Amino acid sequence: MASAPFKYVGGDPALDLVNTVDWADGGPLHERLESYDALTRWAEGAGVVTPAVAGRLRRQAVERPREAAAALEAARRLRGVLQRAVASAAGRSGGRRLGDDLLRELNEALAPALARLRLTRPPADGGGAAAAWGWEGWGEALDCPLWPVARSAAALLASDEAASLRVCAGADCGWVYVDRSRNGLRRWCEMETCGAREKARRHYARKRAG
Numbered sequence: 001m002a003s004a005p006f007k008y009v010g011g012d013p014a015l016d017l018v019n020t021v022d023w024a025d026g027g028p029l030h031e032r033l034e035s036y037d038a039l040t041r042w043a044e045g046a047g048v049v050t051p052a053v054a055g056r057l058r059r060q061a062v063e064r065p066r067e068a069a070a071a072l073e074a075a076r077r078l079r080g081v082l083q084r085a086v087a088s089a090a091g092r093s094g095g096r097r098l099g100d101d102l103l104r105e106l107n108e109a110l111a112p113a114l115a116r117l118r119l120t121r122p123p124a125d126g127g128g129a130a131a132a133w134g135w136e137g138w139g140e141a142l143d144c145p146l147w148p149v150a151r152s153a154a155a156l157l158a159s160d161e162a163a164s165l166r167v168c169a170g171a172d173c174g175w176v177y178v179d180r181s182r183n184g185l186r187r188w189c190e191m192e193t194c195g196a197r198e199k200a201r202r203h204y205a206r207k208r209a210g
Contacts, residue, residue: 014153023174113150170194
Protein backbone atom coordinates (compact mmCIF):
# COMPACT_ATOMS: atom_id res chain seq x y z
CA MET A 1 0.00 0.00 0.00
CA ALA A 2 1.40 3.41 -0.98
CA SER A 3 2.20 5.84 1.78
CA ALA A 4 -0.13 8.78 2.28
CA PRO A 5 1.35 11.97 0.80
CA PHE A 6 2.73 14.81 2.86
CA LYS A 7 0.62 17.93 3.02
CA TYR A 8 1.64 21.35 4.25
CA VAL A 9 -1.54 23.01 5.46
CA GLY A 10 -0.64 23.94 9.05
CA GLY A 11 0.88 27.33 8.34
CA ASP A 12 4.09 26.49 10.22
CA PRO A 13 6.70 23.70 9.88
CA ALA A 14 6.10 22.61 13.48
CA LEU A 15 2.41 22.11 12.74
CA ASP A 16 3.15 20.34 9.48
CA LEU A 17 5.33 17.90 11.43
CA VAL A 18 2.38 17.17 13.73
CA ASN A 19 0.32 16.51 10.60
CA THR A 20 2.51 13.66 9.39
CA VAL A 21 0.11 11.28 11.14
CA ASP A 22 -3.66 11.27 11.70
CA TRP A 23 -4.62 11.74 15.36
CA ALA A 24 -7.65 9.47 15.67
CA ASP A 25 -9.44 8.87 18.96
CA GLY A 26 -8.09 5.33 19.05
CA GLY A 27 -4.50 6.39 18.43
CA PRO A 28 -2.30 7.63 15.56
CA LEU A 29 -3.19 6.41 12.05
CA HIS A 30 -1.53 6.56 8.63
CA GLU A 31 2.07 7.05 9.63
CA ARG A 32 3.89 9.11 6.98
CA LEU A 33 7.30 9.24 8.67
CA GLU A 34 7.98 5.60 7.88
CA SER A 35 11.74 5.98 7.45
CA TYR A 36 14.59 8.44 7.72
CA ASP A 37 14.34 8.93 3.96
CA ALA A 38 10.70 10.00 4.43
CA LEU A 39 11.73 12.43 7.18
CA THR A 40 14.20 14.19 4.89
CA ARG A 41 11.66 14.34 2.07
CA TRP A 42 9.09 15.84 4.43
CA ALA A 43 11.66 18.39 5.62
CA GLU A 44 12.55 19.28 2.05
CA GLY A 45 8.88 19.81 1.16
CA ALA A 46 8.38 21.93 4.27
CA GLY A 47 11.28 24.18 3.27
CA VAL A 48 13.23 23.18 6.37
CA VAL A 49 16.21 21.88 4.37
CA THR A 50 17.34 22.50 0.82
CA PRO A 51 17.32 19.67 -1.72
CA ALA A 52 21.12 19.61 -1.56
CA VAL A 53 21.18 19.19 2.24
CA ALA A 54 18.39 16.59 2.11
CA GLY A 55 20.31 14.55 -0.44
CA ARG A 56 23.50 14.72 1.60
CA LEU A 57 21.67 13.60 4.74
CA ARG A 58 20.14 10.62 2.92
CA ARG A 59 23.57 9.55 1.68
CA GLN A 60 25.05 9.88 5.17
CA ALA A 61 22.15 7.90 6.65
CA VAL A 62 23.14 4.87 4.58
CA GLU A 63 26.54 4.90 6.31
CA ARG A 64 25.13 5.73 9.78
CA PRO A 65 21.92 3.70 10.10
CA ARG A 66 21.80 3.79 13.91
CA GLU A 67 22.02 7.57 13.96
CA ALA A 68 19.37 7.75 11.25
CA ALA A 69 17.04 5.52 13.27
CA ALA A 70 17.63 7.68 16.36
CA ALA A 71 16.85 10.84 14.38
CA LEU A 72 13.60 9.31 13.10
CA GLU A 73 12.60 8.34 16.63
CA ALA A 74 13.43 11.85 17.84
CA ALA A 75 11.21 13.30 15.10
CA ARG A 76 8.28 11.15 16.16
CA ARG A 77 8.86 12.00 19.82
CA LEU A 78 8.99 15.73 19.07
CA ARG A 79 5.86 15.37 16.97
CA GLY A 80 3.95 13.80 19.86
CA VAL A 81 4.96 16.50 22.32
CA LEU A 82 4.06 19.24 19.86
CA GLN A 83 0.67 17.63 19.20
CA ARG A 84 -0.16 17.68 22.89
CA ALA A 85 1.10 21.25 23.27
CA VAL A 86 -0.85 22.56 20.30
CA ALA A 87 -4.03 20.71 21.33
CA SER A 88 -3.73 22.26 24.77
CA ALA A 89 -3.06 25.72 23.37
CA ALA A 90 -6.06 25.31 21.06
CA GLY A 91 -8.29 24.72 24.06
CA ARG A 92 -8.80 20.97 23.68
CA SER A 93 -7.59 20.38 27.24
CA GLY A 94 -9.84 22.87 29.01
CA GLY A 95 -7.72 25.98 28.59
CA ARG A 96 -5.16 27.64 26.37
CA ARG A 97 -2.24 27.82 28.79
CA LEU A 98 0.18 24.93 28.94
CA GLY A 99 0.45 23.11 32.24
CA ASP A 100 3.74 22.74 34.10
CA ASP A 101 4.17 19.06 33.18
CA LEU A 102 3.58 19.74 29.50
CA LEU A 103 5.94 22.73 29.56
CA ARG A 104 8.64 20.58 31.13
CA GLU A 105 8.14 17.86 28.52
CA LEU A 106 8.13 20.44 25.75
CA ASN A 107 11.34 22.07 26.99
CA GLU A 108 13.03 18.68 27.20
CA ALA A 109 12.06 17.95 23.60
CA LEU A 110 13.20 21.36 22.36
CA ALA A 111 16.47 21.53 24.30
CA PRO A 112 18.68 19.33 22.04
CA ALA A 113 17.75 21.41 19.01
CA LEU A 114 17.91 24.84 20.58
CA ALA A 115 21.32 24.01 22.10
CA ARG A 116 22.64 23.97 18.52
CA LEU A 117 21.49 27.52 17.77
CA ARG A 118 24.35 29.92 17.15
CA LEU A 119 24.99 33.47 16.07
CA THR A 120 27.18 33.50 12.96
CA ARG A 121 28.51 35.98 10.44
CA PRO A 122 25.73 37.42 8.28
CA PRO A 123 25.79 36.90 4.51
CA ALA A 124 27.26 39.62 2.33
CA ASP A 125 23.78 40.77 1.37
CA GLY A 126 22.50 40.67 4.94
CA GLY A 127 21.74 44.36 5.06
CA GLY A 128 22.60 46.04 8.34
CA ALA A 129 22.56 42.89 10.48
CA ALA A 130 25.64 42.41 12.65
CA ALA A 131 25.09 38.64 12.90
CA ALA A 132 22.84 35.87 11.61
CA TRP A 133 21.22 32.81 13.11
CA GLY A 134 22.84 29.50 12.28
CA TRP A 135 23.18 25.93 13.53
CA GLU A 136 26.24 24.09 14.78
CA GLY A 137 26.58 20.87 12.78
CA TRP A 138 24.00 21.82 10.16
CA GLY A 139 23.92 19.31 7.31
CA GLU A 140 26.12 16.84 9.20
CA ALA A 141 24.09 15.69 12.23
CA LEU A 142 21.24 13.53 10.95
CA ASP A 143 18.71 15.10 13.29
CA CYS A 144 19.39 18.61 11.98
CA PRO A 145 16.04 18.87 10.10
CA LEU A 146 14.37 18.92 13.54
CA TRP A 147 16.27 21.96 14.78
CA PRO A 148 14.47 24.71 12.85
CA VAL A 149 11.18 22.91 13.51
CA ALA A 150 11.80 23.09 17.25
CA ARG A 151 12.76 26.75 17.05
CA SER A 152 9.64 27.52 15.01
CA ALA A 153 7.45 25.65 17.52
CA ALA A 154 8.89 27.61 20.44
CA ALA A 155 8.40 30.93 18.63
CA LEU A 156 4.84 30.06 17.65
CA LEU A 157 3.74 28.94 21.11
CA ALA A 158 5.25 32.07 22.66
CA SER A 159 3.60 34.40 20.13
CA ASP A 160 0.19 36.04 19.91
CA GLU A 161 -0.63 33.56 17.12
CA ALA A 162 -0.91 30.81 19.72
CA ALA A 163 -4.44 32.12 20.26
CA SER A 164 -5.18 31.18 16.63
CA LEU A 165 -4.06 27.56 16.91
CA ARG A 166 -6.79 25.12 15.95
CA VAL A 167 -7.41 21.37 15.77
CA CYS A 168 -9.33 20.16 12.73
CA ALA A 169 -12.96 19.34 13.51
CA GLY A 170 -12.90 16.36 11.15
CA ALA A 171 -13.48 12.88 12.59
CA ASP A 172 -10.26 10.89 13.13
CA CYS A 173 -8.11 13.71 11.77
CA GLY A 174 -6.63 15.79 14.57
CA TRP A 175 -4.47 17.86 12.24
CA VAL A 176 -3.51 21.28 13.52
CA TYR A 177 -3.12 24.68 11.93
CA VAL A 178 -2.91 28.41 12.51
CA ASP A 179 -6.24 30.00 11.66
CA ARG A 180 -5.27 33.03 9.61
CA SER A 181 -8.66 33.32 7.93
CA ARG A 182 -10.18 36.80 7.84
CA ASN A 183 -13.08 35.91 10.15
CA GLY A 184 -11.15 33.45 12.33
CA LEU A 185 -13.72 30.70 11.78
CA ARG A 186 -11.71 28.08 9.89
CA ARG A 187 -12.81 24.62 11.09
CA TRP A 188 -10.97 22.20 8.80
CA CYS A 189 -7.42 21.34 7.92
CA GLU A 190 -8.67 21.28 4.31
CA MET A 191 -12.15 22.05 3.09
CA GLU A 192 -11.82 19.58 0.22
CA THR A 193 -11.06 16.67 2.57
CA CYS A 194 -12.42 16.89 6.11
CA GLY A 195 -14.81 19.70 5.26
CA ALA A 196 -16.23 17.82 2.29
CA ARG A 197 -16.63 14.62 4.32
CA GLU A 198 -18.52 16.46 7.05
CA LYS A 199 -20.72 18.13 4.45
CA ALA A 200 -21.51 14.74 2.90
CA ARG A 201 -22.21 13.24 6.34
CA ARG A 202 -24.69 16.00 7.20
CA HIS A 203 -26.37 15.65 3.82
CA TYR A 204 -26.78 11.91 4.36
CA ALA A 205 -28.14 12.48 7.88
CA ARG A 206 -30.71 14.99 6.60
CA LYS A 207 -31.70 12.63 3.81
CA ARG A 208 -32.27 9.77 6.26
CA ALA A 209 -34.19 12.03 8.64
CA GLY A 210 -36.40 13.21 5.78
